[in-house]
Each structure stands twice: as structure tokens, then as C-alpha cells.
């Protein structure tokens with residue numbers, strides 16, 4: 001069992017390197033393979049009224065989310081690599097790195113704008129607009 005977790009770590013590292021090579025788009029190229037995915041279609045709502053943000057393709061989806069104070073936010077890792085969430089301005093939160101299929105939840109307690117990042121993927125950033 002030790003061996004298979006080492007293998008998945010190696011795979012994750014390889015995927016990360018690939019993503020690093022391809023992920024340099026500056027936003028508005030029309031020929032890009034995943035252009036058009038930038039438009040957010042609104043976050044998923046969970047059964048208890050919380051909000052779900054996917055970590056997919058080395059990005060948060062949707063990238064910017066409006067939430068209310070007290071509304072639980074859950075980040076679900078759908079990638080084959082580890083991700084985390086760590087706020088860089090505004091209210092503070094930080095998760096551990098976690099693998100595909102796992103999630104981290106945090107509930108804002110005050111209004112404000114929060115910027116957050118994945119600490120191992122430069123450019124993987126998100127914003128929460130918390131309203132009272």
C-alpha cells in the first residue's frame with residue numbers, strides 16, 4: 001500500500017509539471033484549448049444551503065463567488081494533484097493539501113472580500129465576496 005501511494009505522488013508530480021508548461025495563457029487567446037471556460041456559471045449549492053467550489057484543471061471553479069456570512073463554503077478537489085486553500089487577504093483560513101475526492105470547508109463570519117490561493121500552484125487563485 002505504501003508503494004501505490006508513492007506511485008500516485010509521482011503521477012501527481014508529473015501532472016503538475018505538464019500543467020506548468022501549458023498553463024501560461026494570458027487570458028484572451030481565442031485558439032486556447034480551454035478558452036471559454038473562464039465564464040463562471042455560478043457555484044453549486046449544497047443540500048444545507050452551502051456553496052461548493054470545484055478545484056479542477058489547476059483552478060478554482062467558479063473563481064469568484066459571492067457568499068453570505070454563515071454560509072458554508074466547501075472546496076472539492078477534482079484534480080489528480082493535491083490542492084489547498086489559503087487566504088492571502090481578508091478573513092483568514094488555511095487548509096492542508098488534500099487529494100482528489102476530498103474537500104475542505106470554511107464558513108465566513110464577517111463581511112468582506114477575501115483573496116485566496118493554492119499554495120503549490122502559482123496562479124491558482126480565487127475570490128470570495130462575503131456579504132452580511
Ligand SMILES: [Cu+2]
Nearest residue numbers: 082083118121
Ligand atoms: Cu493546487
